[in-house]
Amino acid sequence: MKKKGVIVTIFFGFILLSSTIMLVMPGMDPNSDSPEVSVTGTPADNFPDEQRAQFCGSGDAKSTKYVQEYSIPTECTNPLAITTDYDGNVWFAETNTGKIVKFDPNFESFTEYENPLWPPGGRSMMWGIDYAPDGSIWYTDESFDSVWKFSTLDEKYDRIAYPSEGGDSLPQKLRIDGSQIIVNDFTGNKLTFLDPNQSGEDVNYLSIPSPVDDSVTADFAIDEDDNVWFTNWLFQQGGVLVKFDQNGYRNTVATSGEQYLPLIDFIELYQLPVSLLTPNGAVVGKDGTVWLADTTSSSFFSFDPMTEKFIQYVTADPLLSTYGNQTGIVKTPISRPYWIESDDQGRIVFNEQTANNISVMDPVSQSLVEYHVPSKNPNWGDCDPGTGMMLADCGLAQIFDFTVDGDKIWFTEWVENNIGVVDTSIPLPLEIQLDSNVLMLTSGDSKDFDFVVSSTSQKDLMGVSLILSSTHDFLNVELNENYPESFQLDFDAPRPISLTIYASEDAVPGTYKVLLGAQLSDVAISKYVTVTIE
Structure with a gap:
């Protein structure tokens, strides 16, 4: 103990x-x-x-x-x-x-x-x-x-x-x-x-x-077929996402007469991304997507069981x-x-x-x-x-x-x-309108991008600051003009925001998320742009 x-x-x-x-x-x-x-x-x-x-x-x-x-x-x-x-x-x-x-x-x-x-x-x-x-x-x-x-x-x-x-x-x-x-x-x-x-x-x-020795077994989630999803990981060393067919295991135990069976026959393992180090929380969404929360970063991840692809959100x-x-x-x-x-x-x-x-x-x-x-x-x-x-x-x-x-x-x-x-039923004070929700880039490339911040509260909002976040260092977001760190958003004057999204020369091809929005002292509202680097 x-x-x-x-x-x-x-x-x-x-x-x-x-x-x-x-x-x-x-x-x-x-x-x-x-x-x-x-x-x-x-x-x-x-x-x-x-x-x-x-x-x-x-x-x-x-x-x-x-x-x-x-x-x-x-x-x-x-x-x-x-x-x-x-x-x-x-x-x-x-x-x-x-x-x-x-x-x-x-x-x-x-x-x-x-x-x-x-x-x-x-x-x-x-x-x-x-x-x-x-x-x-x-x-x-x-x-x-x-x-x-x-x-x-x-x-x-x-x-x-x-x-x-x-x-x-x-x-x-x-x-x-x-x-x-x-x-x-x-x-x-x-x-x-x-x-x-x-x-x-x-x-x-x-x-x-659990299938990984000397690891921890974190939170779990259950999909519509009663499969149990959970993570095994070593602290800051990575790990796996596990899918356990509990119905198959129990049915086979019942019909075989064996008290225990090898777990390997009833699990599937998916290697976690190297950037996902401490996946504590887990849930399965309505569409079968598995979501994982990473406690040693500012990220959470989706996993599509059909494509077996992880996507990182920030x-x-x-x-x-x-x-x-x-x-x-x-x-x-x-x-x-x-x-x-x-x-x-x-x-x-x-x-x-x-x-x-x-x-x-x-x-x-x-x-x-x-x-x-x-x-x-x-x-x-x-x-x-x-x-x-x-x-x-x-x-x-x-x-x-x-x-x-x-x-x-x-x-x-x-x-x-x-x-x-x-x-969550209380109306939000502002909204974000994106120029587009997708963007295509190649390594070393950049593109201009616009979005609009509007007040929905029929009053001026004080102390508004912008949110410009990306998941990777090789994907950068920069404003095209100087904006104050904190500004007033007039209820009758939506504010357009012009920026440039860069993919560095060493950018790794894949699908990424950029978060764009605005922050108040009590709530932040943002939207994700899906950036594909080819």
Whole structure:
């Protein structure tokens, strides 16, 4: 267990932090000598005084036109995994208390359910959660190698031991799929299938080992044929996308009488692109496209199972307020897309961890909307100007999990003790009109390109900035005239933008995406241009 804890903390310590500075994780500072802990009788007592601002929250819940936040009544709960039930209630797990919490959006009220099975002072990252038709909440617990069941009917908890080999397991994301529960074991390198009708310590699991040795097994998704898609990868060393034919495996096991069969007969492997290093999130879209979120970049990727081709997409750069950069140490800020899902309209939804965004990408219109979450914790950015005073509106809320419920996207803020919701039905303040959505280039070639930014809000918009992003260094976007870094967009005067897109001499032939749009303080709206280099 200790070995797993160190490895996992180091890995997530890297992922948790922005690309600026390395902060110490709780309990991992080798130079700390019994730091002072003031007893408050709240979950904050799990942290020394000097770390409470960093992990317990830095201010009150905030809101924008598109995002509403709600403060959890109990201090320092560290909310993480989140889901909704059929009535629209929101359920989430508190990693610093072991409790499940219900939030009623109609009354804006929280109900925290005491967990008598939770050890005093226990903390655990609870990455996966789902709501079952029988009214139970299932969720994972990585510290104690457990899958938990909470009954919303009798308000009772049931801890189920997760199959761990040598203390190296980490049950992570969880999904209820018909009559089974699927869990990916991040460090145990396997997918686990569980019958939800079981309870207690003696539970039967079907564990499918992953095909790549010594790798991690990340998030998974299920297509319309019940194939399970997931990734195996080595940290910053690449990996594979795996397609597992679970129906073929189970049917063959049933007819052959064998308890286990070689996995190789039921999987297909696809090498990940070299630029895709940390594919945590995975989802299958309505058209069968597989989408992967890359947590060590500003990119997410599509994979077409028919053509077996990956295409890389890019987000807007994080706002300066998310990382501060008071020391000037940040050279290339990145957004770190983490988990990725889809909604009932076929749009792709993901969280940008170090951009403090919840983002919605429409594969049909090739548009991207990035909603900025207002709460920020300055202890997670380069926000100290050297005077001991933290900058206002600087830092990260550590938005790790979200769930889609119709037009609403609910999310948790791990270090701000809040939950929040994005309302995607609210009209956007501006629109982007492209000259064309495709462009053909050859290596060493360039072409002029135009797009128009227009206000749709019947008022002037202040503080507008342009988004000009590409996925590769050999594909550059440059403005043809000087534009101010921030400008006013008049509601009755659309602004044309003229630019040139260059492919350098060493450009690699292929299909690429360029993101063009405009950013406000609370939302960014962009569209993708598909650039083909021949």
